[in-house]
Amino acid sequence: MSKVAAVDVPERYSHECRVASVRFLNRGTFQVELESSTGAALRYTAGHYLQLNITIDGQAHSLSYSVANRPDSKQPHRLQLFIQNGSLFTEKLLRRLVQLCGRQEHLTVILPMGRAFLQSDLRQPHLLVAAGSGISKIKCLAEEIVARDPSTDVRVYWSNKDIDDFYLLEEFREWETLGENLSFTPILEAEHPDWNGRTGFIFEVIQQDLCISDNTVAYLCGSPRMVYGTIDQLTPYRLHEANCYSDVFEYAPREHKTNVAV
Secondary structure (H helix, E strand, O other): OOOOHOOOOOEEEEEEEEEEEEEEEEEEEEEEEEEEOOOOOOOOOOEEEEEEEEEEEEEEEEEEOOOOOHHHHOOOEEEEEEEEEOOOOOOHHHHHHHHHHHOOOOEEEEEEOOOOOOOOOOOOOOOEEEEHHHHHHHHHHHHHHHHHOOOOOOOEEEEOHHHOOOOHHHHHHHHHHOOOOOEEEEEEOOOOOOOOEEEHHHHHHHHOOOOOOOOEEEEEEHHHHHHHHHHHHHHHHOOOOHEOOOOHHHHOOOOOOOOOOO
């Protein structure tokens, strides 16, 4: 069992926020910046997520999103979300957020949420694994680790189905120059003539790199199938589930360890 289950849930706060900006990142992903309407600090730790309460077409919705940026002491009243437009509902959500952008209308945010926030010893090697939109949480963690201790051994792996979905390549390449021991590996699930990087299942690439030791700490962000499957496939390579952190452990726990194909 992961240590996450034993971590206390921090006190949560409700904030009235404005939509400060909505920015296009790629064909289906948008960066949404929220700011506290009162100027109050939005308190959270890297790796937390929030609950966004918003009314769309007269119906109230509560939605969960990982915070995509590390806490900023210069702008503690602001934070970023990455939202993928992959359904009719998210299209309506983004349209509503654009309507609210720059207005004095408010929406409610509750945070911090989740137990899989950054809480590990940065003297240990860190493995950060993301599939698709899970990169928002991993980006936040990577930013915070590099800011706290640039000497930390950090390996970031990000898997996507399409080349166009790697909308943070330049940012991660820049962080590689800031972190003394940070490496970033984007992985395309299948070979493509326009892609000269790594391909395959994310666990296969990690296995090939032989980068795991007995004290490696892992943060994983993706579907339950991806998270549990990756842990199971890397267990023979010395990754211990007790050293793993993921929001999946809270909303989709498993009682018994079973092999899951990914």
